[in-house]
Amino acid sequence: MDFTYPAEAEAFRAEFRAWLDAHVDDAVRSIGSGGLGYDTPGQLERAQAWNRLLADAGYAAIAWPVEYGGRGAGVMEQVVWAEELHRAGAPGPVNVLGIPNVAPAIMTYGTEDQKTRLLPPMLRGDDVWCQGFSEPDAGSDLAALSTAAVRDGDEWVINGQKVWTSLGHHAHWCELLVRTNPEAPKHKGISCLLVDMSTPGIEIRPLITITGEHDFNEVFFDDARVPADAILGPVDEGWRVAMTTLTHERSGVARLHLGTRKKVADLIAAAQAAPGRDGRPAAQDPALRQLLARVYLEAELLKLIADRAISGELHGRALGPESSIAKLVWSETDQHIGEVAAAVLGPDATTGRWGRDRVGSRQATIAGGTTQINKNIIAQRVLGLPRG
Numbered sequence: 001m002d003f004t005y006p007a008e009a010e011a012f013r014a015e016f017r018a019w020l021d022a023h024v025d026d027a028v029r030s031i032g033s034g035g036l037g038y039d040t041p042g043q044l045e046r047a048q049a050w051n052r053l054l055a056d057a058g059y060a061a062i063a064w065p066v067e068y069g070g071r072g073a074g075v076m077e078q079v080v081w082a083e084e085l086h087r088a089g090a091p092g093p094v095n096v097l098g099i100p101n102v103a104p105a106i107m108t109y110g111t112e113d114q115k116t117r118l119l120p121p122m123l124r125g126d127d128v129w130c131q132g133f134s135e136p137d138a139g140s141d142l143a144a145l146s147t148a149a150v151r152d153g154d155e156w157v158i159n160g161q162k163v164w165t166s167l168g169h170h171a172h173w174c175e176l177l178v179r180t181n182p183e184a185p186k187h188k189g190i191s192c193l194l195v196d197m198s199t200p201g202i203e204i205r206p207l208i209t210i211t212g213e214h215d216f217n218e219v220f221f222d223d224a225r226v227p228a229d230a231i232l233g234p235v236d237e238g239w240r241v242a243m244t245t246l247t248h249e250r251s252g253v254a255r256l257h258l259g260t261r262k263k264v265a266d267l268i269a270a271a272q273a274a275p276g277r278d279g280r281p282a283a284q285d286p287a288l289r290q291l292l293a294r295v296y297l298e299a300e301l302l303k304l305i306a307d308r309a310i311s312g313e314l315h316g317r318a319l320g321p322e323s324s325i326a327k328l329v330w331s332e333t334d335q336h337i338g339e340v341a342a343a344v345l346g347p348d349a350t351t352g353r354w355g356r357d358r359v360g361s362r363q364a365t366i367a368g369g370t371t372q373i374n375k376n377i378i379a380q381r382v383l384g385l386p387r388g
């Protein structure tokens with residue numbers, strides 16, 4: 001499958017590439033290398049400074065409507081934006097959860113005050129946002145959540161616990177799902193609060209991953225009081241609010257292959273330099289070549305899925321099964337690359353970049369919807385199979 005990028009997208013590429021060439025240096029490239037948790041001292045501040053540059057030039061959230069500081073960009077410009085950032089080796093904006101996930105809910109359900117107060121600092125990365133959805137007993141079955149908010153005069157009083165809260169330790173704000181009506185059916189008694197993370201009664205405890213990084217947290221609420229107007233959307237309609245997806249942001253699927261194909265290319269290059277059996281490079285070992293070919297093909301399959309999604313968009317078809325299938329293929333390929341790196345590079349792949357990638361990739365089949373849930377979605381909504 002091949003297609004030509006429209007002239008407007010190529011014009012945007014030329015403009016953005018020139019801007020990136022003028023602004024990206026090694027210091028900017030190094031920002032993104034520390035994981036989502038911004039663990040290295042000063043890393044978050046450098047990421048925020050870069051985010052401000054992007055935002056001031058109109059490149060932080062090009063899919064957002066113009067009225068909120070975006071460009072109202074179409075899908076091809078979004079794809080070009082991702083390709084060019086990737087080519088330059090530059091990180092995107094700080095709010096990886098805020099910009100695509102929280103913002104659309106605020107744009108759709110927020111009051112004018114919420115929009116004008118919260119969106120600009122989110123766009124510039126001055127305010128960091130997290131999402132407080134998952135709980136110890138509510139992950140895939142999110143609607144089982146039990147963190148409660150009870151109205152007391154002009155305030156909501158929050159009690160309960162969230163878990164796996166990415167960026168929670170840096171966050172100024174949290175899109176928090178709470179139970180406001182324990183009597184209602186489970187999807188119907190949930191509300192969405194926009195919570196200031198400096199509120200007394202909120203305690204954040206770090207969760208350190210197997211890679212030694214601090215990306216996410218447990219967040220405890222003990223009589224934390226937030227103002228009544230912290231609610232986003234109607235009371236007890238939080239499920240609908242939380243499920244708002246960024247209808248302007250449709251390039252996510254189309255970008256997944258960028259990092260994966262780069263990783264495979266880097267692995268093949270490493271295998272060409274690594275010693276194999278009989279004094280030949282590992283890349284010339286027939287058994288290892290099979291493994292490398294497998295991940296190469298998986299990464300190319302991901303690119304084809306992306307192209308199919310883009311082609312569908314260009315022909316006016318809504319994004320369909322590609323997103324579930326792409327998530328599945330992307331997450332499994334990511335893990336396969338780690339396994340193949342270990343086979344090809346031997347002990348050298350237990351530390352450094354490949355060692356980190358190998359263990360770090362275990363999260364890919366859990367975050368953002370597990371493989372099993374994804375397979376259920378594909379079985380039911382794509383293949384039309386009956387529920388098991």
Ligand SMILES: Cc1cc2nc3c(=O)[nH]c(=O)nc-3n(C[C@H](O)[C@H](O)[C@H](O)COP(=O)(O)OP(=O)(O)OC[C@H]3O[C@@H](n4cnc5c(N)ncnc54)[C@H](O)[C@@H]3O)c2cc1C
Nearest residue numbers: 131132133134139140164165166363366367368370372373
């Ligand atoms: C890197 C990372 C970042 C995250 N960031 C955030 C965040 O910022 N905010 C947030 O709220 N959450 C976050 N999460 C949590 C994530 O959303 C949950 O881990 C995910 O929804 C799965 O929930 P769980 O971990 O409770 O597993 P469970 O839902 O308990 O699932 C356990 C196992 O059972 C399987 N399973 C469950 N139900 C079914 C079913 N119906 N059919 C078949 N199999 C099933 C699952 O596939 C899984 O293998 C993050 C997770 C990760 C790994």
